[in-house]
Amino acid sequence: MSRHLDTSRPYALGLFRIIVGLLFTLHGVSTLFGVLGGDTVAAGTWPGWYAAAIQLAGGAFVLVGLGTRAAALVSSGSMAFAYFTKHQPHALLPIQNGGEPAVMFCWAMLLLVFTGSGALALDRLLGAREARKEAPQEAESEGAPVTV
Structure with missing residues (x-):
């Protein structure tokens, strides 16, 4: 059973990333x-409009798995900022101050920073393509005589 869970891990992580x-x-x-x-929110207003722009762009990059770690x-960070500036001053706990979504998004995104994108991500697709491009060049250079 454990082996099946281990082989499914990249796909579970990929689905987690897609949903988040x-x-x-x-x-x-x-x-x-x-x-x-x-x-x-009015365009350019601080911090709401910028937070929403980060949510749109960061969320889209995380969704497709492109630059996942940086976007996450x-x-x-934007969700941590939102929590401590908007929610935490009203009460100590997220359940009391309405900050549960900010906390959950903050920690879910932080998890993706450390785990990466998982399966079904453009990061992996582009990485595999780059690896295929480099492999023939490495093979050619290994067989070539070295000149000094």
């Missing part, structure tokens, strides 16, 4: 465009 990225993206879309029940790091 999708939800984060939708959060940004709802804030920037006032759809899906969200309230819009920026996204995690």
Whole structure:
């Protein structure tokens, strides 16, 4: 049973990344465009508009698995900032101050910084393509005589 779980780990992680990225993206879309029940913020207002832009862009990058670690790091930091500036001053615990989504997104994104994108990600697809491009060049250079 354990072996099956181990072989499934990249796919479970990939699905986790996709769901977190999708939800984060939708959060940004709802804030920037006032759809899906969200309230819009005026363009360029600090910090709401910038947070929503990070949610949209960071969430999209995490969703497709492109630059996952960097996008997740920026996204995690923005959620930590949101929690400590918007929620935490009202009460100590997230359940008391309405900050549960910010905390969950912060920690989910931070987990992706350390785990990477998992399966089904553009990072892996592009990495595999780069590896295929480099392999023939390495093979050619290994067989070539060395000149001094």
